[in-house]
Amino acid sequence: MIRRAIFLSVSLVACGLLTGANWPQFRGQDSSGVAADTNVPTTISDNIAWSAELPGRGLSGPIVVGDKVFLTASSGYQQDRLHLLCFDVATGKKVWERQFWATGRTLCHPKMCNATPTPASDGKRVFGFFSSNDVICLDLDGNLQWMRGMTHDYPNASNSLGMSSSLAVAGDTLIVPVENLSESFTAGLDPATGINRWKLERPQLDTWCSPTVLRGKTADDDLVVLQSSKGLAAVKPYTGFEAWRYDTPASSIPSTAQSNGLLYVPSGGLTALEPAEGGKPPRVVWQSNRLAPSTPTPLVDDGRVYNINGSGVLACADAKSANMLWQLRLQVQLGEKTTRGVFTSTPVAAGGHLYIFNEDGVALVVKEGDAAGEIVANHEFGETILCTPAIADGALYVRSDKHLWKVAKKKG
Amino acid sequence: MQRMIIAAVFGVALAVSRANSAQAADLAASIRAVRAVEAEGKGNKEATAAWRELAAAKPGDLPAIFAAFDGANPLAANYLRSAVETIAERTLAAGGKLPAAEVEKFLLETKHDPHARRLAYELLTRVDPQAPDRLIPRMINDPSVELRRDAVARLIDAGTKLLADGKAEAAQKDEARKVLAQALEGARDDDQVQAIKKQLEGLGEKVDLPAHFGFLLSWRLVAPFDNTEKKGLAIAYPPEKQLDVKAKYTGKEDKEIVWVEHTTENEYGIVDLAKVLGPFKGSVAYATTEFQSDKAHAVDFRLGTPNSWKVWLNGDLIFAREEYHRGMSLDQYRMQGNLKAGKNVILIKVCQNEQTEEWAQRWQFQLRVCDATGTAILSADRAKPSKPAATSGGD
Secondary structure, X not given: OHHHHHHHHHHHHHHHHOOXXXXXXXXXXXXXXXXXXXXXXXXXXXXXXXXXXXXXXXXXXXXXXXXXXXEEXXXXXXXXXXXXXXXXXXXXXXXXXXXXXXXXXXXXXXXXXXOOOOOEEOOOEEEXXXXXXXXXXEEOOOOEEEEEEHHHHOOOOOOOOXXXXXXXXXXXXXXXXXXXXXXXXXXXXXXXXXXXXXXXXOOOOOOOOOOEEEOOOOHHHOEEEEEEOOEEEEEOOOOOOEEEEEOOOOOOOOOOXXXXXXXXXXXXXXXXXXXXXOOOOOEEXXXXXXXXXXXXXXXXXXXXXXXXXXXXXXXXXXXXXXXEEEEEEOOOEEOOEEOOOOOOOOOEEEOOEEEXXXXXXXXXXXXXXXXXXXXXXXXXXXXXXXXXXXXXXXXEEEEOOOEEEEEEOXXX | OHXXXXXXXXXXXXXXXXXXXHHXXXXXXXXXXXXXXXXXHOOHHHHHHHHHHHHOOOHHHHHHHHHOOOOOOHHHHHHHHHHHHHHHHHHHHOOOOOOHHHHHHHHHOOOOOHHHHHHHHHHHHHHOOOHHHHHHHHOOOOOOHXXXXXXXXXXXXXHHHHOOOOOOOHHHHHHHHHHHHHHHHHOOOHHHHHHHHHHHHXXXXXXXXXXXXXXXXXXXXXXXXXXXXXXXXXXXXXXXXXXXXXXXXXXXXXXXXXXXEEEOOOOOOXXXXXXXXXXXXXXXXXXXXXXXXXXXXXXXEEEEOOOEEEEEEOOEEEEEEOOOOOOOOOOOEEEEEEEOOEEEEEEEEEEEOOOOOHHHOOOEEEEEEEOOOOOEOOOOOOOOOOOOHHXXXXX
């Protein structure tokens, strides 16, 4: 009872800190990729507020807490130098940088790097996570709180192609996905100490997708959906107890999206699920082969599901029925060249617009709606972009290996 | 009056001395707490509190904190690193000075932890821009792979400049040969080794890559044992119960199999089991070799393979891993083993699964023996490698 009371009060404090202005983890607070902001510019070229130089490499997305943007990078011939960086949202000035040495294997596919998973925050601390399975917790001022080396602790936990699943914070617990072909598990850590609350054995399968947080009425009711090629398992974040499971194969790369109580699972193309009560498996609402995602995770906003397929075509369908509304080839003409339709970055949305980045660093702003989709603006950043951006307080944050950019309307 | 002044001065001195002793004791206690962190977060709570104390220490305490890296586990080393960075950042932001002379002294003592020495170097370069030019050129054989890498890079640059326009005179070529041979001696990272090799071979020199890296080339191999449904990794077939290279076994599908001798000619020591033994699927191969050591010592065994595997040294399992077709690279897996003086027997089990895709056909491995910096350790009975002329006393 006391534990529950403390837990609830801590969660409320965290929720208080994590208002709509923040983007504390991969795809934001509720794993939707949709921000409540209505003030994000719909053109980019004339709204780049600042850019900051970054060390080494990084595919991880930025996160935003209050007046700070956090992100990770990795450097060195062996990608064994880990960087956690903090920038001021107003100026782009680097507030602090901390470096660490990897304790796990750093080997990755050349397209990836050690800094692939997106960090997370509980509003008081920032948690960095790397392909080497190192977890580093700092306070918001950059002071070390604790460090864990999950491969140091569990020596067969690694993937020779690299690990990319991102952290999530839910139910006052840090969810650390370490799912791979060998020593495969997801752990729930106490954010204050880094000590295991639980460690759940998971299928010995490659998994590059990330957990999806289903926010409950209180933090105590949160669920975390773990996805693998065997299906889904929803667990209670504080205990790791399984609430329900869905035993139909799902993708190992794009993650599950969620909106208005439904889950949109990359499984059999795309499958919409309605979670049931009492530990029962979720109900299949619809399943559509036409909405099969490629690498980016689908996004659901305002009753429509958006999905980018392997040919670079954005499909928009009714989120309740899967009825196709329109399709749009995500290409623009830039001078004499047509942009490539190759996407790794997961789209984000705000103010009725989707923000989509191709691998060559071309940003496309797509107007949402029932009518045919339209690319209303584009911008060529000129550097490879594979990360999933963040949106907070009317600004979009996106990074390449070398730069972090803030896109926001100019004041005055 | 004079007595009172003396007493007062003595009293102040005693108080300062006691305070310093207390601070030193606090620092030592904080270092102990940080060094006590272990796997699964054991000691984290105490280390977090101790880290705050450490990070609040004075710049004059940096040498003591640097010394604490020696023997620290990788997690503790990161706590110490972060404390050093925090102290340095705070000191420099406030216009203070770092104890550069002590930091440099620590850096130059190669007995200390290589990571900590690199950190000391990076700290030093923030307050002494001349430090790289002054220190790096003499670090070509440094125990820190990062310091060594910087030294090698300078030599590669120097050699490249000497050969820049493709019309280098004989004297320039001779100089380039010497510089590049020296670079090769220090190089441990494959990209640098390849860059040097290309230049040296352009100058007519030979580079013995297998010897440079310490790849084991000559093996006895036997296959196939059954690995249907990937069950073979866990099954102890006869070679891992009792190693006898003259034995005959009943292998997969009840066929008689025997050990065959094989010496790879691949310059990265890759033993291609699918080519040598046959492209068996769902199969297990064993490979064994002997390694003569002139002394008992701990060494690195560094393995690359896209297959599941186990490695034994003198009958003791060093490590096992189940992962199929997720890439293969140099030094993919690093493990330590203790060589004994004299003959050592290495046994590897390499499992191939039943995937039919084109990208899932590789059944191979490479293994090298080296020290922690990646410097090759060759079997005592291996022929001495030929070195480029400039380092072997040639013209």
